[in-house]
Amino acid sequence: MSELERIVILAGGLSPEREVSLRSGDRVRDALDEAGIHAIVADADAALLSLLRADPPSAVFPAIHGVCGEDGAIREVLGLLGVPYVGSVASACQMAFDKPTAKALTAAAGLVTPPSVTLPRETFHDLGAAAVIDLIVAKLGLPLYVKPSRGGSALGAGAVRTAADLPAAVLSCFAYGDTALIERFISGTEVAVGVIDLGQGPQALPAVEIVPGEGEYDYAARYTAGKTEFYVPARLPATVADETARIAIAAHTVLGLRDLSRTDLIVDADGTAWFLEVNVSPGMTETSTLPLALETSGHPFGRTCVRLLEQAAARGA
Amino acid sequence: MTPGQQPISQPQRIDRYVGQYAERAVGMVASEIRALFAVAARPEIVSLAGGSPYVAALPLDAVGDMIGQLIADQGATALQYCTAQGDAGLRERICDVMALEQIRAHPDEVVVTVGSQQALDLMARIFIDPGDVVLVEAPSYVGALGAFASYQADMVHVAMDEDGLIPEALEEAIRRVAATGRQAKFLYTVPNFHNPAGVTLAVGRRHRILDICHRAGLLVVEDNPYGLLGFDGDPMRALRADDTDGVVYLGTFSKTFAAGVRVGWAVAPAAIREKLILAAESAVLCHSSFAQLTVREYLNTQPWQEQVKDFRELYRERRDATLGALARMMPPECGWTRPAGGFYVWLRLPGGINAKAMLPRAISSRVAYVPGTGFYADGSGSQYARLCYSLPAPDRISEGVRRLAAVIETEVQLRDDFGPAPVPSKGHISKS
Numbered sequence: 001m002s003e004l005e006r007i008v009i010l011a012g013g014l015s016p017e018r019e020v021s022l023r024s025g026d027r028v029r030d031a032l033d034e035a036g037i038h039a040i041v042a043d044a045d046a047a048l049l050s051l052l053r054a055d056p057p058s059a060v061f062p063a064i065h066g067v068c069g070e071d072g073a074i075r076e077v078l079g080l081l082g083v084p085y086v087g088s089v090a091s092a093c094q095m096a097f098d099k100p101t102a103k104a105l106t107a108a109a110g111l112v113t114p115p116s117v118t119l120p121r122e123t124f125h126d127l128g129a130a131a132v133i134d135l136i137v138a139k140l141g142l143p144l145y146v147k148p149s150r151g152g153s154a155l156g157a158g159a160v161r162t163a164a165d166l167p168a169a170v171l172s173c174f175a176y177g178d179t180a181l182i183e184r185f186i187s188g189t190e191v192a193v194g195v196i197d198l199g200q201g202p203q204a205l206p207a208v209e210i211v212p213g214e215g216e217y218d219y220a221a222r223y224t225a226g227k228t229e230f231y232v233p234a235r236l237p238a239t240v241a242d243e244t245a246r247i248a249i250a251a252h253t254v255l256g257l258r259d260l261s262r263t264d265l266i267v268d269a270d271g272t273a274w275f276l277e278v279n280v281s282p283g284m285t286e287t288s289t290l291p292l293a294l295e296t297s298g299h300p301f302g303r304t305c306v307r308l309l310e311q312a313a314a315r316g317a
Numbered sequence: 318m319t320p321g322q323q324p325i326s327q328p329q330r331i332d333r334y335v336g337q338y339a340e341r342a343v344g345m346v347a348s349e350i351r352a353l354f355a356v357a358a359r360p361e362i363v364s365l366a367g368g369s370p371y372v373a374a375l376p377l378d379a380v381g382d383m384i385g386q387l388i389a390d391q392g393a394t395a396l397q398y399c400t401a402q403g404d405a406g407l408r409e410r411i412c413d414v415m416a417l418e419q420i421r422a423h424p425d426e427v428v429v430t431v432g433s434q435q436a437l438d439l440m441a442r443i444f445i446d447p448g449d450v451v452l453v454e455a456p457s458y459v460g461a462l463g464a465f466a467s468y469q470a471d472m473v474h475v476a477m478d479e480d481g482l483i484p485e486a487l488e489e490a491i492r493r494v495a496a497t498g499r500q501a502k503f504l505y506t507v508p509n510f511h512n513p514a515g516v517t518l519a520v521g522r523r524h525r526i527l528d529i530c531h532r533a534g535l536l537v538v539e540d541n542p543y544g545l546l547g548f549d550g551d552p553m554r555a556l557r558a559d560d561t562d563g564v565v566y567l568g569t570f571s572k573t574f575a576a577g578v579r580v581g582w583a584v585a586p587a588a589i590r591e592k593l594i595l596a597a598e599s600a601v602l603c604h605s606s607f608a609q610l611t612v613r614e615y616l617n618t619q620p621w622q623e624q625v626k627d628f629r630e631l632y633r634e635r636r637d638a639t640l641g642a643l644a645r646m647m648p649p650e651c652g653w654t655r656p657a658g659g660f661y662v663w664l665r666l667p668g669g670i671n672a673k674a675m676l677p678r679a680i681s682s683r684v685a686y687v688p689g690t691g692f693y694a695d696g697s698g699s700q701y702a703r704l705c706y707s708l709p710a711p712d713r714i715s716e717g718v719r720r721l722a723a724v725i726e727t728e729v730q731l732r733d734d735f736g737p738a739p740v741p742s743k744g745h746i747s748k749s
Contacts, residue, residue, distance in 0.1 A: 175676070
């Protein structure tokens, strides 16, 4: 493995997930520090290219969430610079970050994902929002779940129980993006399954069961310590747990992801595991599920980050 | 373990003390709005959000020399504990500052605080039991609402118009509270260049407000951070200048000198003052001697009144840039206040537009503001936004307003497509 002489963690960015990303970046830096690796945290701003050119790093750990971080853009730039980095290549990120694309590709590979429609703002405007909403409810039924087609941390996302609530939910969604993914709401156990590849192929981490204290697993529930209970491993029958692991690895593989990812699923009352979305730059905060799954499964967080960086450095640009 | 089952796992809540917090801490959670403000700190965003003074206009070299001299000459005092009431020399100078607003006070009547925010906290600490009523303007300063909420106050808003607090609305609010068998503990008001509304309590209303409160036995908390930053004429006469028994006056050096020194003060009737001192002692033992002596030396050795004039001119230019850009670019359904001082314009959005819901789109368009709901304790104010012009240069202000106008246009189209935003507006600033 290469020696890690200079490590840069990318965190921040200009998306609404900036604060989460800064927390992720700080946590990765602290974990690396405990593992004996000094790293600096840099933002994706006008100073970044000079920084990376002046003293090229052994490897970069991207911890930017949302647009720029997960849509492949920053990784494309790292590729142009010839800088090795942890995680998936730009083209894979583009497919994974766009939720409808990820759903279509995973569905084509045989995974079960809630029926959905994807519509841009202009369609509602041009065809008449009320008529389009009527069609959606008639086709998908109720309840529904509305979320921006690109983005994370449940920003602009929410469940809809009645047809009358759908316009407001779509409106909230459009605050965070111009295209809405509206899918049938699946009631059940919410789980997140991390996938890590430390050189032996993608391995699923134990499923983390998410139980919000009250209401939905929204932004506050995600990032307020104590608002959500996590069970690791998830309280699922072994066969279902195995199935969630299979789905996470399948999603990782089908989308061509690399090093690490996190797949979010719902397990319904019948034990069917539904693929919802996959994250190429999963949260690394104190309340995020991937570090929790790593620690619980015998992968110390800091040492795992070091391994991923060593792998990236050895791989090269 | 049951065959076919995973090992039984215990719940992990990350925070092991989750069940032990006080009830007042339950609402302290991560918020999408705070997350968006993290983006607003980036230079690509024109931030009309945070109410920060433009401290870069200070003579920083001279202040640096002054602080060096302070440590050289009085280091052993500046780096030592002091009394909870605050440095006597600073309190003398505070009386000189208040004299500009025609307040006659003795240094013994002054209590130094950590900005005026601590004075708000101390007032809440000594007056408010859970469920007690406090009257606040509609809208009101978010920091005050937060301080009162942390002591579980029941805040009742009183309407304002472009001349500030409406006397009839105050009388009505007092009556309404009395009808529930309660009496408000105090009225909290920002009479000059209001944060967030930008309006000023008209001269003709001031005696009337004091009279109403006097008759009702209602203490007035007069918060005056911007009083010396008026753009026209001399500073307004403070409410405290006309009623020393019925008004607690709060002042700060955050806007006239530097927010970072965190030095403010309260002037209160004797009995209240004694409780404020004891409360301050239990909260912080004493305030920073270094910060207090820095302010004292600044007032003693630097041309601070000239500096305040410079600040006034700077903020006047930025106010003009804001009002000019709003007039040129805002959609016709919008309205806004026209501040005669201070930092803020209160923007009314077209009907059915929710400023909080619009904020993510604004941030994506690289402009930031503070949604109006933050300035209400009852969830209203959704149709309003606070624009702060103190920090960006005039050309950046114009660019920010241009971006905001485009965002509002898009919101209007969305409203027309989907119907009004779900939260109804209850803002109380009348149409301008």
